[in-house]
Amino acid sequence: MLFDELQNMKNKALQSIESAVDKKSLGEIKGEVFGKNGALASLSKGMRDVAPEDRPKVGALINEVRNVLEAKLAQKEEEMARKELEERLNSEKIDITEPAKNCERGALHPIAGVIDRLTDICVNLGFSVVEGPEVESDYYNFEAMNIPKNHPSRDMQDTFFINDNILLRSQTSAVQAREMEVRKPPFKIVCPGKTYRNDSDSTHSPVFHQMEGLVIDENVSMADLKSMLTIMMKRLYGDDTEIRFRPSFFPFTEPSIEVDVSCPTCHGKGCSLCKGTGMLELLGAGIVNPKVLEMSGIDSKKYRGFAFGFGLDRTAMILNSIGNIRYLYRNDIRFLNQMK
């Protein structure tokens, strides 16, 4: 009798577990089966009426039914939890194309970015970064650079004067003599900074930026200048960059050269940037004029040097495809936010 009841109860319970729709109904079933007054408890009470010889068998059956139902219940619970989680995850779907948050980035100015890059390149090559005054004496800007007063080479630059002896530096070369006076060779320096010329049109800004480099050593030559500038330009414009020398004139270098750099836009094939020539005239350079060394107290018999200088505005324009020099100083956010 009890035996059959157990079997019936088991089948019924299995069925109701199976068909339970939610946690609540499953909880109710659990109570009905395993509770203090549940089906299993009340059937267990029937053991008293079972013949002693049958008791182990019935006992085993009760245990079996309990185990089966417990397992089924656990399985059902797990299944429900899994389903519930799945539903939750599905309900939490987001639109990944909505805009990002916490991304309020600004940007560095393109010229400042170029100064960062170039000074890194130069420091790696053994140069120290130095600065000098922008309101400068005539002596350091001109005379110490072998450009005496009333000399025709002064015409190469339209200078802003404060008075007869003080001016706005027209070239970062002004820093050369200052450094030569205080440093002991051998040394390598670069000086980035603002420069000023009385010149304002579509391609010239009265305030602009240059970087000057100076190497003073015992045995350096034009060939060292070539190999060093090649590396510098490769690091800046890419490994396939090549450079070429052309004769020129600067009062503070002898020989003086212009350095053409293969156009980074067309790689020498010719484009609108390089006006079809494949090369861009980007630097002035040369061997330091021994007169300049002597004026700054460096023995020109023992030491030789080379110097180079270039416009950072132009470099920034080439590196970032900036078409108009005016953009560099207008600080229009619509321009600057393109540098993000």
Added chain:
Amino acid sequence: MKVTYNWLKDMVDINIAPEELAKKLTSAGMEVEEVIYQNKNLHHVVVGKILKIEKHPQADRLVVCQVDIGNGRIVQIITAATNVFEGAVVPVSLEGADLVNGIKIQKTKMRGVESFGMFCSGEELGIDENYIEGAGVNGILILPNDLKAGTPIEDALMLNDVIFDIGITPNRADCMSVVGIAREVCALLGKDMKKINLNYDIDVYAKDTVRDYVNVSVETSNCLRYMASAVTDVKIERSPLWMRARLNAVGIKPINTIVDITNYVLIEFGQPLHAFDQEKIKGQQIVVRQAKEGESIAVLNHNTYNLNDDVMVIANESEPMVIAGVIGGNDSCISAETTKCVFESAVFDLKSIRVTSRKLGVRTDSSARYEKGVNVANAELGLARALHLVSKLKCGKIARGVIDIANKKNPSRKIYGSVKLINDILGVTVPTSEMVRILNSLGIITKVAGDKLECEVPPYREDVENDYDLAEEIIRLYGYDVYDKLDYKLFEHASVTEGKHHPRLQLERAYRNMLAEKGYYENISYSLVSGDINQKLLLPEEENKLVKIANPISEDISCMRTSLAHSLFLNMAYNISVGNRQLKIFECGRTYKAKSLPLEELPEERNLLAMAVCEDGYDFFYMKGDFEAMLAKKDCEYSLVRSTKPFLHPNKSADIVIGDVVVGSWGEVHPTVALNYGIPAGVIYGEIDTQYLAGLQDKKYNTKPISKFPIVDRDLAVVVDEAVAVGELLNSVKSACGNLYYDASLFDIYRSEALGVDKKSVAINIKLSNLEKTLTDEEVEQVMKKVLKGLTYKFGAVLR
């Protein structure tokens, strides 16, 4: 400097095309900026002779012409011009012509009659009345009758030259002439210079000499040589076409025989000449002297200049006739009536001419050459060439004798060079024989003895002084392309040096990157500003003395800025005006303040980082966070005091003080300043002295052990007077907690009517920790009591 291909060919046998010559010159440092073909717009234009003129059957204003264009060809051309006649010789543009004014000639039908070309005016050929008679008339250019029909117009009118526009560097004054460029061409092509004719005829039996017409005295050391010749029986007329053609090609207006001769020699030899009307030289006396105070002169540019002792003049016995080396006066110049003239060929000190030219603001072809330096020997060549041209043009009788005084000749110099040193400078090996060949080709006569080069440098190459100069001469002609494929290790002959970043630039870089990440945009502005910067920023002049430019481009960029605030406010106003209203900008830059005025020593230049923000909800405390982050990188104790910066709101701003130095300030912009710049009143501005901060040690970190025991968290709200500073409350809490202090932070400030006027409730979160043990409630209560007691005692705080 413009020279022409044909002019150069007078002096050198040139066997290469103009374009190739231009390339060679450029590669040797004579940069040819432009090659201009004179005949570019003259093809399909020929000389024609009008044979017959008939009325156009359909149009009253047109005529139909039969024109002989040579080789037996006769074409029909219709014209509206009224100055043509049968037998006239005229320029005819035929089908295919492409004239300088953009007109392209095609066969056309005009009112039913065919026309095969067009007659040209002087303007349509790009020439004027000065070049050829009739070129300036309103109508067709009527050519001389002797021109042969069919001749290309470029040949008939000598418009067939090629012009090179060359950029001459300041060290090569000797190349400011056709002769100078020709010398370079000789060196480039390995040719010898042809002899230039300097001979002229004089009547050896004539009794008169130059001294019968003029006497010269030189009374200034600024005159290095003065030569003069006299010419009588002068014929003032149009100079021949070949001479006009040359002058026209290089951009000089032909005038008359004598004036054209002076200009021809100027271009050819780089020797400025002046021609006086002999009869207008008072007292027949030329005096070269400095001008006297109070003298003045009316000159050929229609101006009158007041002179002084700085200006050298060529005077007659009583007054200046010419501003020496710069420009001639009206009174003594050559005119149509001139019958006798005196040529001056002089050399002046370059500085003197430069100073005068700058001072008067007059630049001429003469002054341009003198201020770069004319060689003393050149005066002689120039004068001889001018007299040769007088003979050749048969425009006068040359008097015997030449005046030549104050002749400060500079002979050729000897310098010595070292083959090894030259190769060391160049870093490539140029064979000695090549060095010698190149130097000789440049007129630097060179002998070799072992390593030594013995060089005789001609007087016109004053720029060649030492091995470095020789190295340049050699390499520019040997060819810089030797470096193109040079396989050379980096710094093969250089010492190893340690590269160091600039400390301030490095600090600024860290700050700039941080700010850019936080949404700020970096600005770089002109450091040149308008003169009202101090007024606009309410800055006192005496502490912000302006560095003013003597020769500014315009008022708005005439002074150096005394504050970065000006730049950022202008940038902000500009951006707002173009619709960018949410702005966070910063700039690293300098301010410039004169130590005393007028400026005697260099001004103080200070590097600062400045920020300006115009953004909804952004206030004083946001920027405070930025400055705290910046200061956290440095090992420094700083305090905040109310700012005294006049351009900031006095009660919403702070100064950052280290020791007794104000290293930074920030706060809301002063409402008056906001108005001055047209920016919103709530803008927050700040600046910090990166130069000062860069001098401080980097922050050193000193960590402490972390307690194993739990942190105790307590909140405390007290009511205090509005004037009590939160910072001071927090400091009091900290000291009351003693060594149990872990953290104290503000989490709320609350104001209400119930609290009372000028009262606020400040809620503070306090965290306590002990390294040794778990704190008991009793211990915590004790500390909290102490904290409250302190707050009550110091600030009258009442527990809320």
